[in-house]
Amino acid sequence: MENDRILLEVSNLTVNYELEDETVEAVRDVSFYIEKGKTLGLVGETGAGKTTTALSILNLIPDPPGVIRSGKITLGGESILDKTKKEMTRIRGKEVSMIFQDPMTSLNPVFTVGDQIAEALMIHEGLDKSAAFRKAQEMLEIVGIPGERAHEYPHQFSGGMKQRVVIAIALACNPQLLIADEPTTALDVTIQAQVLDLMKELKKRYGMAMLLITHDLGIIAETCDYVAVMYAGQIIERGTLEEIFNTARHPYTEGLFNSLPNIADRKERLKPIPGLMPDPTKLPKGCAFAPRCPYASPSCIEEMPEDIHFGGSHFCRCSAYKDPKFHIEREDINE
């Protein structure tokens, strides 16, 4: 892996939300990288720290109470966290764009959609108002909305179209990296498919890299090159799409796959992972998943597990693999 292929590198990132009487450890020692033009999927359940990780890439953690305690984020070789406020505003929207979860609320109700797309162009490309608006109309056409609708307000669009507008805003300045935070969660399934296809197509067209945050493994399977699984603020497993989907190693990843409905046997019951995520203000000393893990040994609760590498980019953070004979029992893999 040559170094200049890497666009974004996050290493040992730790983010806390420090409140008066307690500290939420939202992101704990997270490291990952994204190569140019590739898509990394970040999966995990609600509260696993996915969004916090994404926001720290833009240095947009709400502060207070959010604090980046340690870690390094480099984008194209430059350290993000050392940038001044002003330099940061030049990166946001230009180098890195972000799509938020709910298109219903991520457009400003008092401006026309054309103005909102033009805004980014005026900030970063130095276009004047009319040129920016014309470009905005082109962007709308690209995402499949007639250009004349640029004069309309967000409330005149449906949910799927709003998300297209949001995508148009994010892509207006050709960013190198697009962060999509659950871009399709608020949409229904048919619209989801359309929006995902659109994003895939645009990604290919502009050759940008993408960090896709979701809790939907189906979306991951369709769009990602790499997958990172987050649990309680840590990346507990990472690998290529094939590695994760075919040879998942971490018991939590296994649990995620087992809790998907089985299409071949519709009468079969779902097998959810027992228990709940630990309280992020009182994380256990050892492996955060240990209390729910069917393979846990007493030492799991005491000791923080280390990353165990399986060759290539695949690693998993689970102490059980210290025993070379250990393997999880995933049922449907070899059938």
Add this chain to the structure above:
Amino acid sequence: MARQQLVSRQYMKRSRAGEVWHRLKKNKGAMIGLAIIVMLALVAIFADLLVDYEKDVIGMTLKDRLQHPSKAHIMGTDDLGRDIFARLLYGSRFSLSVGVVAVAIAVVAGVILGAFAGYYSGGIVEDIIMRFTDIFAAVPNMLMAIVIVSALGANTMNLMISVGVTSIPQFVRTTRAAVLTVTGQEYIESARAIGESETKIIFKHILPNCLSPIIVRVTLRVSSAIISASSLSFLGLGVPAPNPEWGSMLSTGRAYLRGYSYMTLFPGLAIMLTVLAFNMVGDGLRDALDPKLKK
């Protein structure tokens, strides 16, 4: 959700302001109030054409003093023989301009302070602004206005300033509350994510979304500013003597209240009517700007 879409389809062709106007039109009280305000404003602007300042407004004709309403003087004359109706017409200038300018002062200062307090909530900026606002609001409005006018000297400009300053805390609080809710919205986060600067986020993205409560507050506050201005003039701290400010007309009429009540009746009615008009428009606007409040 579904309802919201229905509504938006129904209003497809209208802009946001058009929608508000459409809803406001249905409110009879607000339209009456608006008509009164427009009329008052026209009278105030064209007062010079309607009455002769030198002759009718400040010119004394002592032989005509304290006349009852008649054809020549439809509201009677005052203790110096001046036509009360002419003085009322001319007086609308002072009352309206004091109300509008005072509120303008309060809006500019209050909205800017409130916006910063709301945007930087939880920080030292908010603490400083809000504590000062609290201190200001803790002093009774009238007392504060009296202190300011007596310190600066009684004239029309100082009257406006004093009434304006005492109205600032309300605008700070209204704006801060509105900014707090809007700042939490996702579209503000999106604005940050496209690299918008903080001042632009506050003034371009947040404030336009906070306009509704501020507009309502403005109309309601204009009416109380008119009352405050009249009260100060009544106390002799407002518009100086020969000028026909409604409050000071009330004040001079007070001496003749028992034998000749017209001198207090008509200025009092004028104040009441104006205040009522602004309040009705304010109430109507509140309903029109927030369709959720209706029914």
